[in-house]
Amino acid sequence: MDAKIVMMRSFPDKRGTLSVGELGKEMPFPVKRIYYIYGVPSKDIRRGYHSHKALRQLCLCTSGSCTMMLDDGKERCDFVLDSPDKALYIGPGIWREMYDFSEDAVLMVLASEEYSEDDYIRDYDEFIESKRD
Amino acid sequence: MDAKIVMMRSFPDKRGTLSVGELGKEMPFPVKRIYYIYGVPSKDIRRGYHSHKALRQLCLCTSGSCTMMLDDGKERCDFVLDSPDKALYIGPGIWREMYDFSEDAVLMVLASEEYSEDDYIRDYDEFIESKRD
Numbered sequence: 001m002d003a004k005i006v007m008m009r010s011f012p013d014k015r016g017t018l019s020v021g022e023l024g025k026e027m028p029f030p031v032k033r034i035y036y037i038y039g040v041p042s043k044d045i046r047r048g049y050h051s052h053k054a055l056r057q058l059c060l061c062t063s064g065s066c067t068m069m070l071d072d073g074k075e076r077c078d079f080v081l082d083s084p085d086k087a088l089y090i091g092p093g094i095w096r097e098m099y100d101f102s103e104d105a106v107l108m109v110l111a112s113e114e115y116s117e118d119d120y121i122r123d124y125d126e127f128i129e130s131k132r133d
Numbered sequence: 134m135d136a137k138i139v140m141m142r143s144f145p146d147k148r149g150t151l152s153v154g155e156l157g158k159e160m161p162f163p164v165k166r167i168y169y170i171y172g173v174p175s176k177d178i179r180r181g182y183h184s185h186k187a188l189r190q191l192c193l194c195t196s197g198s199c200t201m202m203l204d205d206g207k208e209r210c211d212f213v214l215d216s217p218d219k220a221l222y223i224g225p226g227i228w229r230e231m232y233d234f235s236e237d238a239v240l241m242v243l244a245s246e247e248y249s250e251d252d253y254i255r256d257y258d259e260f261i262e263s264k265r266d
Contacts, residue, residue: 016173016178016234023165023247030155031164034196034243038217040149047148062169062195062239084171084239101149106195106217108241110167114156 001072002091003079006058010085019085021058021110028089029056029112030047036108040066040101048097051121053130056112060087064105071095073131081107134205135224137214139191143218152218154191154243161222162189162245169241173199173234181230184254186263189245194222197238203227206264214240228260 006026008019021027021125037047048068059068072094079088090096098107113119121127138148139159147196154160170180181201190203198215212221223229231240246252254260 012172015178016170016172016175018168020166020168020248027165027167031167031243032160034160034164035151035153036217037149037151038195039145041147045148062171062241063237084169104196104237106239109196110164113152125235 001070001076001077001094002079003070003094004089005079006087008060008087009087015101020086025089026087027058027110031110031112032114033111034108035111036106038106042106043100045101046097046099049122051095051127052092052115054092055117055119056092057090058087058110059090060084060108062106062108064102066098066102066105066107067100069097069099072129095124095129134203134208134210134227136203136210137222138212139220139222141218141220143194154220158190159220160172160243164243164245165247166244167241168244169239171239173238176233179230179232179233184228184260185225186252186254187225187246188252189225190223191220191243192223193217193241195239195241197235199231199235199238199240200233202230202232206261223236226263228257
């Protein structure tokens with residue numbers, strides 16, 4: 001599966017912690033869009049339900065925690081994002097669902113491209129079909 | 134002063150809130166580095182104390198709050214970042230100090246360039262001198 005946990009570089013000192021992600025190191029692409037999800041009212045909420053044809057993303061919980069379920073049509077993996085320095089890289093062609101948001105969770109997503117509805121697959125059967133091409 | 138508050142686009146619904154910043158809209162540059170500050174142990178901590186020669190940044194508190202004091206050599210302004218959808222654009226040549234961090238504050242900074250120590254001015258007198266050129 002074209003997905004992996006990426007640890008950000010962290011520099012804790014008596015003033016707090018500074019974590020860094022840099023192009024060519026932790027960040028595999030220049031970021032053209034960010035979006036972030038917060039105020040998820042219940043652990044029962046499940047979001048996502050789509051894949052991208054070309055978009056690459058780097059996801060992290062800057063506070064709190066959530067779980068990302070990734071599915072590449074062959075296998076399904078759960079990734080728990082429960083520390084600010086723990087990011088998840090997601091390549092193209094992966095179905096994702098996010099769940100188990102803590103009350104204080106902020107899920108930040110750094111995206112390689114600007115928004116394009118044409119890049120989304122929002123139907124799971126269509127996603128599976130795209131994997132057979 | 135080459136700095137301003139930028140409101141991210143926000144989409145609240147019963148599943149929580151999604152906020153977006155996109156290149157050419159809220160985000161004036163492709164992001165080549167992110168860094169974020171958290172776990173600041175006390176409201177008395179003051180950080181920053183530098184300016185950049187060329188770097189541009191977009192700063193936001195994804196949770197909690199802090200205040201950024203900006204100084205362009207002519208005027209000083211305080212910007213309170215107290216909502217996840219409220220970002221602060223900072224152009225080049227501005228001295229900054231961050232303070233009044235809440236316990237849960239996460240200050241996320243999106244930067245236009247990769248790290249370069251040559252781009253920093255870390256001495257206030259030198260900063261003021263640079264403004265006379």
